[in-house]
Amino acid sequence: MTDETGxxxxxxxESQPQPQGQPPESGQPQVSVKEKFYVRFTLAQRYLHVVLxxxxxxxxxxxxxxxxxxxxxxxxxxxxxxxxxxxxxLHKFCAVVLTLAFLYHLKDIATRSFVHREKGIxxxxxxxxxxxxxxxxxxxxxxxxxxxxxxxxxxxYAYWEKFDYxxxxxxxxxxxxxxxxxxxxxxxxxxxxxxxLNAVLVVHGEEALLAILFIFSIHFxxxxxxPDSFPMDMVIFTGKETDEExxxxxxxxxxxxxxxGKLEARVGEKPIYWWVNFAKVIGFTAxxxxxxxxxxxxxGYFGNA
Amino acid sequence: xxxxxxxxxxxxxxxxxxxLSTALVLLLLPGFSSMLRAxxxxxxxxxxxxxxxxxxxxxxxxxxxxxxxxxxxLSCTDCHTSIKEYPHxxxxxxxxxxxxxxxxxxxxxxxxxxxxxxxxxxSCHGDAHAIFPKDDAxxxxxPLNIPRTCGTCHASDALAKKYGLQNVYSVYMxxxxxxxxxxxxxxxxxxxxxxxxxxxxxxxxDTQSPTYKTNIPNTCGTCHxxxxxxxxxxxxxxxxxxxxxxxxxxxxxxxxxxxxxxxLADFRMQSTPICGSCHKGRFATYxxxxxxQLGLLGGYVQTARCWDCHGAHDILPASDPNSPVNKANLIKxxxxxxTDANASFVQYQPHANPRNRKLNPALYFTRFFMNLLxxxxxxxxxxxxxxxxxxxxxxxxxxxxxxxxxDD
Numbered sequence: 001m002t003d004e005t006g007x008x009x010x011x012x013x014e015s016q017p018q019p020q021g022q023p024p025e026s027g028q029p030q031v032s033v034k035e036k037f038y039v040r041f042t043l044a045q046r047y048l049h050v051v052l053x054x055x056x057x058x059x060x061x062x063x064x065x066x067x068x069x070x071x072x073x074x075x076x077x078x079x080x081x082x083x084x085x086x087x088x089x090l091h092k093f094c095a096v097v098l099t100l101a102f103l104y105h106l107k108d109i110a111t112r113s114f115v116h117r118e119k120g121i122x123x124x125x126x127x128x129x130x131x132x133x134x135x136x137x138x139x140x141x142x143x144x145x146x147x148x149x150x151x152x153x154x155x156x157y158a159y160w161e162k163f164d165y166x167x168x169x170x171x172x173x174x175x176x177x178x179x180x181x182x183x184x185x186x187x188x189x190x191x192x193x194x195x196x197l198n199a200v201l202v203v204h205g206e207e208a209l210l211a212i213l214f215i216f217s218i219h220f221x222x223x224x225x226x227p228d229s230f231p232m233d234m235v236i237f238t239g240k241e242t243d244e245e246x247x248x249x250x251x252x253x254x255x256x257x258x259x260x261g262k263l264e265a266r267v268g269e270k271p272i273y274w275w276v277n278f279a280k281v282i283g284f285t286a287x288x289x290x291x292x293x294x295x296x297x298x299x300g301y302f303g304n305a
Numbered sequence: 306x307x308x309x310x311x312x313x314x315x316x317x318x319x320x321x322x323x324x325l326s327t328a329l330v331l332l333l334l335p336g337f338s339s340m341l342r343a344x345x346x347x348x349x350x351x352x353x354x355x356x357x358x359x360x361x362x363x364x365x366x367x368x369x370x371x372x373x374x375x376x377x378x379l380s381c382t383d384c385h386t387s388i389k390e391y392p393h394x395x396x397x398x399x400x401x402x403x404x405x406x407x408x409x410x411x412x413x414x415x416x417x418x419x420x421x422x423x424x425x426x427x428s429c430h431g432d433a434h435a436i437f438p439k440d441d442a443x444x445x446x447x448p449l450n451i452p453r454t455c456g457t458c459h460a461s462d463a464l465a466k467k468y469g470l471q472n473v474y475s476v477y478m479x480x481x482x483x484x485x486x487x488x489x490x491x492x493x494x495x496x497x498x499x500x501x502x503x504x505x506x507x508x509x510x511d512t513q514s515p516t517y518k519t520n521i522p523n524t525c526g527t528c529h530x531x532x533x534x535x536x537x538x539x540x541x542x543x544x545x546x547x548x549x550x551x552x553x554x555x556x557x558x559x560x561x562x563x564x565x566x567x568x569l570a571d572f573r574m575q576s577t578p579i580c581g582s583c584h585k586g587r588f589a590t591y592x593x594x595x596x597x598q599l600g601l602l603g604g605y606v607q608t609a610r611c612w613d614c615h616g617a618h619d620i621l622p623a624s625d626p627n628s629p630v631n632k633a634n635l636i637k638x639x640x641x642x643x644t645d646a647n648a649s650f651v652q653y654q655p656h657a658n659p660r661n662r663k664l665n666p667a668l669y670f671t672r673f674f675m676n677l678l679x680x681x682x683x684x685x686x687x688x689x690x691x692x693x694x695x696x697x698x699x700x701x702x703x704x705x706x707x708x709x710x711x712d713d
Contacts, residue, residue: 069601070592084605145692160689167682182595185653186645194652195667201595202659202668206675210682218686226690227697 036243039268040235044108049236051101052168053286058094060212060293062087067205068300095179102172125155125256128166134159153251160222171211178204209297216294220287232287237279238271344368346391347381359395371434384433400433402426412504429454446503449486451496452478459497473562480564493528500524500561516561519545521554529555535618542618553583567617573606580611590656607642614638614655 041049065074065087078087112118120126136152137159143149157165178200181188185197224232228249235241247254257263347366350356354365371377382388387398403410406426418424430436431445431454439446445454452474458464460474477483477497485494500516507514515524522542526533536542536555544552558579559565565572577600581588591597591611600608612620614630621628629638635651643650657665659672 065602066598069598075602078602078605084599084602087602088599142689142692145689145696147696160686163686186643186647186650189647189650189652192649193667194649195654195657195665197650197653198657198659198665198668199671202672203675206672206679210675210679213679213683214686218683218690221690221694222686226694227701 035270037240037268037270038243038246038263038266039239040241040246041239043239046236046239048101048105050282051097055094055098055101056211056215057286057289057293059091059098060208060216061289062091062094063208064212064293064297064300066091067209068297068303071296071300071303073296074300092183095176098172099176102176125253126157128157128162130159130162130166134162154249154253155256156250156253158250164219164223167211167214171207174207175204175211178207209301212293212297216290216297220290224283224287232280232283234271234276234279234283237283238276240268240271344371344381351381366434373437374434375436375438376434409504416504416506417508418506428458446498448492448494448496448498449490451498452483452486455497471562476563480562481566482564495528499527518550518554521556525555532618539616539619539621541620551583570606573610574600576612577610584611587656590658593657593659594655596655609642609655613641 061077062081065071065078066084068074069078078084081087081090109121113121122129123131133155137154140149140152141159144151181192181196181200182204188200189197223229235245241249254263257266348368351364351366352368354363354367356363356365358364376384384400385397386401386404387394409426413419413421413424427433429446435443437444437447439448441447442449444450456474459470460472462472464470465472478487482495485491486496502515507516509516509518511517512519514520522533522536522545526536532555537546541552541554545554558576559567565575567573567576577591577597578588581591596608596610599605600610616629621631623630623632625631626633628634636646636648639646639651639653654665657668659665659668662669
């Protein structure tokens with residue numbers, strides 16, 4: 001990609017033409033002398049991801065047998081686990097855990113923005129809220145896929161990461177609400193129309209199917225299995241990424257921080273060796289379970305239809 | 306009497322003695338002539354239980370058992386009519402039970418067991434000299450012994466195959482009736498005879514048979530009178546009575562021989578598809594619901610099956626005010642499981658069809674929107690991810706690992 005070097009700087013107010021403060025790490029491709037690590041996620045955020053995917057795997061593993069209960073694998077699994085009673089208990093248990101994690105996240109957002117008055121949560125380059133640049137990035141990225149333009153450069157959260165976030169956010173509300181509506185149907189019936197009691201099962205099942213298919217295929221590939229991150233992007237486990245990764249994947253954030261002289265403040269310790277390996281075991285287990293569930297879901301879905 | 310040549314040594318001596326004593330009695334009672342009268346005359350030889358005739362058939366009689374049997378007061382010659390004196394012919398004429406038991410013989414003659422050579426009376430009643438009244442536990446046709454007696458032939462796969470029957474012996478024995486007979490010893494529990502009759506057993510295709518479709522409610526009603534009354538008042542009973550042979554009778558839902566206790570998990574699992582075999586549309590919509598989805602899982606049986614809502618024997622149309630699925634009764638019916646069911650809760654449609662736009666428009670569009678969302682998101686991102694993957698691979702190929710660095 002020789003034609004794009006500096007030729008098409010992305011139209012972002014924060015993006016500086018050249019970082020000033022850090023001459024040795026000016027974004028030019030070069031081999032780092034010593035690997036430097038930058039903090040991307042806090043410990044709480046990393047734990048939240050672990051709680052999120054653990055409970056999600058639990059929900060998927062116990063929800064799928066209910067959705068595809070005429071599938072022999074589902075019946076076998078349910079019998080082994082201890083029957084439907086056990087399956088539903090585990091499903092509700094994971095649901096409560098995930099609900100608590102979601103509420104914790106909402107509380108975290110609220111505290112950070114309204115108590116600590118942290119800037120950039122609802123707007124600006126570090127926000128999860130989609131903006132005009134995300135739309136441009138999406139178009140630009142698609143054009144780059146097919147060789148019609150240069151590769152866009154991304155800020156702290158790229159558009160597909162924001163989509164992942166909001167997909168989970170929306171899914172949490174939709175699946176959560178419909179799930180609790182079934183759990184406490186007579187109570188919800190007091191203010192929902194009659195047909196809604198029928199609809200919640202459809203909504204719950206379809207949205208869950210979307211979540212399962214999306215996470216176990218699109219999220220896995222986009223975030224972990226694509227060639228640039230293969231086999232797994234460890235940043236969500238270690239919280240840190242190398243200087244090279246940071247520069248390549250989130251060029252605009254890197255440049256912005258360098259320009260503001262805040263880059264050094266983000267430097268972190270090199271992740272501990274055993275912790276990385278431990279995280280890999282956990283992560284690969286999760287991915288493996290996810291892929292197995294993906295296959296079973298597809299069998300269940302298309303075996304039925 | 307070649308027979309006692311085959312006996313063991315002491316018995317041979319014993320038999321010899323008895324023969325001598327018989328001759329002595331005959332000599333000492335000249336007025337008695339040579340006519341055989343009392344059992345004792347015959348038993349003086351035939352009490353030897355090991356006695357066999359020329360073709361090896363046992364001709365010994367256990368005197369004690371015979372005396373206590375239902376025919377114990379008869380003389381041997383009452384049945385063995387061709388034997389008048391001693392010595393008697395080696396091959397006496399076969400005994401004819403019909404002489405006394407004309408009604409039973411007539412029944413057999415018109416039944417599936419008509420062939421006398423294949424089904425002599427003894428094939429069911431057992432040893433001719435050990436026949437007991439049917440309320441005697443020693444009888445082969447005592448209620449608790451009947452399954453085993455019929456099973457002598459009907460537990461055989463070969464026989465079942467030969468006559469195009471199912472081998473139902475083992476499924477009957479595992480059924481609630483078989484269990485009651487074999488394990489609990491209930492004399493009133495249904496054995497083979499209770500439903501099929503005894504001497505005049507007819508094919509279930511015969512309109513006179515108690516197992517002919519339209520006769521089945523009456524047959525089962527012999528014991529299950531209350532259920533029969535409920536059934537007759539319900540839609541199925543009325544339909545059958547009106548000559549609709551497609552409507553179910555007892556055995557269509559409960560099966561004939563493998564009848565299970567209806568609260569058992571296995572029965573709850575097996576019976577919904579049985580209703581579904583006729584009510585296909587209702588079954589399909591039921592399968593879309595939570596009740597069905599969960600009911601199939603891991604043997605979970607508590608979720609609502611057809612009859613939990615519709616009733617079992619006295620099924621009535623929903624328009625009938627006595628029907629449990631009549632609008633006025635729904636809170637009570639749903640409330641049997643959902644204890645806090647309320648008027649709004651029972652608006653739930655247990656047979657809603659999300660694919661039917663006219664009947665369930667809200668549900669139809671909900672499903673339509675969810676499917677649209679599902680497939681548009683997945684479709685778009687699958688393409689997105691695939692293109693990205695290919696592009697990233699090519700970049701990697703161009704510049705080795707870390708190909709994206711070139712973009713900076």
